Amino acid sequence: MTTAHTPSGRTASKRDATIYTVKPFGLLAVMVDCRTLENALHLHGHLQQHPAAGQTELVPAAQTVLVRFETARQAADFLAAPDLPQASGDVRTHGRTVTIPVIYDGQDLTDVAAHLGMSEQAVIYAHTTGHWSVAFAGFAPGFFYLHRHDNVLDVPRRPTPRTSVPAGAVGLAGDFSGIYPRTSPGGWQLIGRTNAPLWDLTQNPPALLEPGMQVQFKAVRELISAGQAGVPDAPTPAQQPRAGSRPASSGQADAPAAVPGEVLEVKSPGLLTLFQDSGRAGLTHWGVSPSGPADREAAAEANRLVGNSAEDTVLENLAGGLKLTALTDVELALTGADTPATLTDPAQEPPLNLAVRPSTPFALMPGQTLTLGAPARGLRSYLALRGGFAAPHEATSASRDTLAGLGPKPLAAGDRLVRARASSAVVAHPVPVLPLPEPGTVLEVRALPGPRDDWFTPESLGRFAEVTWEVSQSSDRIGVRLLLADTPADGGAGTPPTNIQPTDVLTRAITRELPSEGMVAGAIQVPPSGEPVVFLADHPVTGGYPVIATVHPADLRLLAQAPPGTRLRFDLLTFPDSTPDRPRPSETKK
Numbered sequence: 001m002t003t004a005h006t007p008s009g010r011t012a013s014k015r016d017a018t019i020y021t022v023k024p025f026g027l028l029a030v031m032v033d034c035r036t037l038e039n040a041l042h043l044h045g046h047l048q049q050h051p052a053a054g055q056t057e058l059v060p061a062a063q064t065v066l067v068r069f070e071t072a073r074q075a076a077d078f079l080a081a082p083d084l085p086q087a088s089g090d091v092r093t094h095g096r097t098v099t100i101p102v103i104y105d106g107q108d109l110t111d112v113a114a115h116l117g118m119s120e121q122a123v124i125y126a127h128t129t130g131h132w133s134v135a136f137a138g139f140a141p142g143f144f145y146l147h148r149h150d151n152v153l154d155v156p157r158r159p160t161p162r163t164s165v166p167a168g169a170v171g172l173a174g175d176f177s178g179i180y181p182r183t184s185p186g187g188w189q190l191i192g193r194t195n196a197p198l199w200d201l202t203q204n205p206p207a208l209l210e211p212g213m214q215v216q217f218k219a220v221r222e223l224i225s226a227g228q229a230g231v232p233d234a235p236t237p238a239q240q241p242r243a244g245s246r247p248a249s250s251g252q253a254d255a256p257a258a259v260p261g262e263v264l265e266v267k268s269p270g271l272l273t274l275f276q277d278s279g280r281a282g283l284t285h286w287g288v289s290p291s292g293p294a295d296r297e298a299a300a301e302a303n304r305l306v307g308n309s310a311e312d313t314v315l316e317n318l319a320g321g322l323k324l325t326a327l328t329d330v331e332l333a334l335t336g337a338d339t340p341a342t343l344t345d346p347a348q349e350p351p352l353n354l355a356v357r358p359s360t361p362f363a364l365m366p367g368q369t370l371t372l373g374a375p376a377r378g379l380r381s382y383l384a385l386r387g388g389f390a391a392p393h394e395a396t397s398a399s400r401d402t403l404a405g406l407g408p409k410p411l412a413a414g415d416r417l418v419r420a421r422a423s424s425a426v427v428a429h430p431v432p433v434l435p436l437p438e439p440g441t442v443l444e445v446r447a448l449p450g451p452r453d454d455w456f457t458p459e460s461l462g463r464f465a466e467v468t469w470e471v472s473q474s475s476d477r478i479g480v481r482l483l484l485a486d487t488p489a490d491g492g493a494g495t496p497p498t499n500i501q502p503t504d505v506l507t508r509a510i511t512r513e514l515p516s517e518g519m520v521a522g523a524i525q526v527p528p529s530g531e532p533v534v535f536l537a538d539h540p541v542t543g544g545y546p547v548i549a550t551v552h553p554a555d556l557r558l559l560a561q562a563p564p565g566t567r568l569r570f571d572l573l574t575f576p577d578s579t580p581d582r583p584r585p586s587e588t589k590k
Helices: 037-049 072-080 109-116 120-128 297-303 459-464 554-560
Strands: 003-005 012-015 021-024 029-033 054-058 064-070 099-101 132-137 144-147 162-165 169-173 174-177 183-185 191-192 214-219 262-269 272-276 314-318 322-325 330-338 340-345 352-355 362-364 371-372 376-387 416-419 443-451 468-469 479-484 523-525 534-536 547-551 567-572
Touching: 003 029, 029 072, 037 054, 037 132, 054 132, 064 072, 109 120, 109 191, 120 214, 132 479, 214 352, 262 272, 297 314, 297 330, 297 376, 322 376, 352 554, 443 554, 459 547, 459 567, 547 554
Parallel strands: 099 214, 443 567
Antiparallel strands: 003 012, 012 021, 021 029, 029 064, 054 064, 132 144, 132 214, 144 174, 162 183, 169 174, 169 191, 262 322, 262 416, 272 314, 314 376, 322 371, 330 362, 330 376, 340 352, 340 371, 443 547, 468 479, 468 567, 479 534, 523 534, 523 547
């Protein structure tokens, strides 16, 4: 099949030139704009049956399909010659129907009825008549966008999202309906509530719904509990395993077999210390993002130094403060941020107080304590244990996903940690330390335009790379939030005037609402405030703000290691200059 190249380097099929637009989404993904939900779901089904070379995951959305690839070359090959089917006017279904009871007493029911010019009873009748198709997963595990051809309940999102929407709330947004599986912020118009078990890790599969299924809503006066309805009750908090001490299984995947006995005790967890392994690839159809370490390279290096596989579970510590005491002989390695670490043993004469060398294996004997100080450079440190840490698995992984609430809870004082395996071969030979953001410099971060750079004025992309941004205090594992940096007293080059607003830098050319579409780590979303958010490991599966550019995969770890207050500029690349092994540009002084 031949392709037609647009001036911006994007491609589209000549056979369906008016239907599909194919755009690069960073180096490792391609977004296919299908114009309609029906076409997007048809393409999703086609690529499931006929996967492209190197295809690792598909994320269908309202009008697009995101295709992730194993390598940059495979993504480029698909971009140059995509295999796209003829369009379809049907939403694919497989005949399975789930009936969901709803009490229609939502906070926005009256407003929805007034907006649509109908009675509240007419809204309920329209919502319960006919079947809704499960189209695609949304922002959280178990959340799905439900669609109907004959839907008359087309209402906008609330102008100001609620900070907390209760679990089970049934809502409307645009021409979709959906159910919140857990308490979370949200801007949908709420018309009712249910107690259907939308996401339950004691069930297999854990998601009640999946794309292609049908949903029938049923109006009821009261909700029968899950147990009374013949569905197993969700585990009570007392039944849930504690974060660190002993391996457990959720029914999704067995935790690694553990050697009996505990090896480390948590004296202090610091600000935040999490279990992280290789993450949850392949579960976007449930609304589950990959998660995993924010700095994958540092986590893999820590595991390598103690002879583990790169997928073994490590500890990810934010900003130091972690204190662990050995209960038996252990071998450890510390990587990531430039974090001062000390090994102490008050029982020795004289008391032992040694500095621990980073990126080098070291031993801890019973009674000795490892303490991490505040990082001099970087933000996140990774601690690997020879044999790996044993930790409870949820949805195939021990990684803590802070957005979805999956995985073991953060470590707490008093937790006792268990080793996953009895033995492994220690690799004592260090390699050059991974680069970190340097204090007192402006960090240069490479990025590739798009896929929604055309939603901004042509001048915006230039301004985006010219100004200096600053990492906000509100950044986390979900995303790095950026503010415009203040102008220095000497009026340094590349900085905005003191009165400039973010929306003056990033001005929208297209102001309508963007239908939800798939997201990747490194995507730079621009909300209406004009302050960009760079998605990290715990990003949502889909998002509804345009992505002006996508961070180069090799530079994403630098953002994960950038403390609040770090200043940075984006170096926009063109795709011929964006090979993964290209050396990083040097940093510049503030």
